Amino acid sequence: MDRRPPARLVVPLAAVLLTAALTGLLGVGPAGGLSRSAALTAARPDRPAGGTRPPPAAVERPPAPEAAIVWRRSRALGEPFHNGRLVDGVQLPAETSHLVTWDPVRDAVPNRGWRRWGTDRLVRTVLAVASGYAAAHPDAPRVVVGDLSRPHGGEFGRRYGGDGHRSHQNGLDVDVYYPRRDGRELAPRRVGQVDRALAQDLVDRFVRAGARYVFVGPRTGLRGPRKVVWPLWNHDDHLHVRLRPGQGR
Numbered sequence: 001m002d003r004r005p006p007a008r009l010v011v012p013l014a015a016v017l018l019t020a021a022l023t024g025l026l027g028v029g030p031a032g033g034l035s036r037s038a039a040l041t042a043a044r045p046d047r048p049a050g051g052t053r054p055p056p057a058a059v060e061r062p063p064a065p066e067a068a069i070v071w072r073r074s075r076a077l078g079e080p081f082h083n084g085r086l087v088d089g090v091q092l093p094a095e096t097s098h099l100v101t102w103d104p105v106r107d108a109v110p111n112r113g114w115r116r117w118g119t120d121r122l123v124r125t126v127l128a129v130a131s132g133y134a135a136a137h138p139d140a141p142r143v144v145v146g147d148l149s150r151p152h153g154g155e156f157g158r159r160y161g162g163d164g165h166r167s168h169q170n171g172l173d174v175d176v177y178y179p180r181r182d183g184r185e186l187a188p189r190r191v192g193q194v195d196r197a198l199a200q201d202l203v204d205r206f207v208r209a210g211a212r213y214v215f216v217g218p219r220t221g222l223r224g225p226r227k228v229v230w231p232l233w234n235h236d237d238h239l240h241v242r243l244r245p246g247q248g249r
Contacts, residue, residue, distance in 0.1 A: 084169025
């Protein structure tokens with residue numbers, strides 16, 4: 001007996017099989033619509049087929065402020081307190097990961113740019129001390145740095161605001177405010193706000209960095225080598241560091 005299906009059934013069956021194959025290949029659902037997987041892919045073009053997420057885009061971190069420093073081989077001429085001049089000075093950044101600058105005239109952060117110039121050696125010393133201090137005291141506030149010198153040095157007296165400076169004329173001087181016990185990155189208002197242990201550590205670090213002098217407030221109780229660390233009035237809120245003269249690094 002011939003068991004082949006009638007001829008009229010062969011064509012429709014072939015059409016059904018062909019339609020199913022095309023549906024799988026093209027992602028076309030019944031009545032010309034998209035299949036569920038194809039519809040999800042179309043709705044989320046950022047997600048490739050199979051539901052896997054694309055790798056996250058690389059996050060570009062902004063460069064550190066230190067990277068923007070324009071380094072020069074500086075020269076400190078004259079004396080810090082008389083006829084001083086700064087040649088090819090370097091500007092300390094307004095802030096970094098380890099320090100912030102303080103404007104003693106405006107009592108505000110940051111210090112104005114024209115008050116933040118020193119020799120390249122002074123700027124490198126400040127950055128190195130702040131970095132070492134942060135590594136040793138990761139929970140402490142950043143180092144608060146005050147005035148250095150003007151862009152080309154010279155007199156920095158009262159006409160530039162506040163009490164002015166008798167020195168700070170040739171890029172070898174920098175004021176650094178004592179760390180506060182409350183952890184705020186501000187200049188202390190009185191000796192009782194000073195964290196003496198952290199302040200002493202800053203004094204010691206500048207001495208080891210080769211400071212010629214470190215002037216400290218007479219009521220702070222801070223100490224150091226007798227020929228280097230000196231008590232000086234009007235320094236109960238900050239230490240004053242002066243480097244030895246010399247060129248470059």
